[in-house]
Amino acid sequence: MRIFLDTANIDQIREAAKLGVISGVTTNPSLMSKVGRSDYREAVLEICSIVAGPISAEVLGQGPEEIIQEARGIASWAPNVVVKIPVTPAGLEAISVLAKEQVKVNMTLCFSVNQALLGALAGAAYVSPFVGRLDDAGHDGMGLVADIVDVYERYDFTTEVIAASIRHPLHCVAAAQAGAHIATVPYDVLMQMIDHPMTTAGVAKFIQDWERIAKA
Numbered sequence: 211m212r213i214f215l216d217t218a219n220i221d222q223i224r225e226a227a228k229l230g231v232i233s234g235v236t237t238n239p240s241l242m243s244k245v246g247r248s249d250y251r252e253a254v255l256e257i258c259s260i261v262a263g264p265i266s267a268e269v270l271g272q273g274p275e276e277i278i279q280e281a282r283g284i285a286s287w288a289p290n291v292v293v294k295i296p297v298t299p300a301g302l303e304a305i306s307v308l309a310k311e312q313v314k315v316n317m318t319l320c321f322s323v324n325q326a327l328l329g330a331l332a333g334a335a336y337v338s339p340f341v342g343r344l345d346d347a348g349h350d351g352m353g354l355v356a357d358i359v360d361v362y363e364r365y366d367f368t369t370e371v372i373a374a375s376i377r378h379p380l381h382c383v384a385a386a387q388a389g390a391h392i393a394t395v396p397y398d399v400l401m402q403m404i405d406h407p408m409t410t411a412g413v414a415k416f417i418q419d420w421e422r423i424a425k426a
């Protein structure tokens with residue numbers, strides 16, 4: 211399973227990129243708003259200068275033509291930009307047109323196997339089931355990820371599953387076990403994935419023991 215960073219925070223992206231474990235970034239209008247970036251293109255290009263892999267940027271248009279025009283514009287920003295489009299009738303119509311033009315689409319706000327199936331049929335390169343939001347509503351978010359992976363494998367779809375709306379490190383473990391191709395994680399969760407009290411204690415003990423002999 212690959213790891214994308216789910217943020218528009220440039221400092222966090224720079225720090226995470228140094229670790230060598232991030233192969234992409236996902237953004238959305240809420241994440242841009244959170245860091246006060248009103249120039250979406252400028253922010254995405256800055257992210258592209260840090261991470262070479264797929265960078266998702268979301269459309270705001272509603273109707274199919276509006277989405278298609280906006281998506282073509284976003285896709286032209288940089289070769290690694292992926293266009294995020296919500297699962298709606300207009301979104302699916304747009305995805306099917308854009309897929310024929312080789313525009314890579316990340317179909318977002320996915321909450322059901324049916325939506326994921328339709329996204330794959332329309333030609334989306336990625337589909338993003340929102341695990342945390344489903345859990346918040348009392349549903350089994352990671353169960354949905356596993357179900358989508360099963361259906362895609364059964365029919366040999368090439369659409370990749372991005373476990374999104376990740377809230378804690380156990381979500382990452384479960385996403386990997388469910389066969390998600392990618393988990394897109396907030397920076398704090400990435401740091402939690404690294405952290406273990408026994409590693410911290412072990413490092414402190416090695417240093418303490420070495421200093422004892424070195425000073426003797």
Ligand code: G3P
Pocket residue numbers: 216236237238340342343374375376394
């Ligand atoms: O990429 C968007 C998705 O991960 C949203 O997460 O935390 O707003 O449910 P959240």
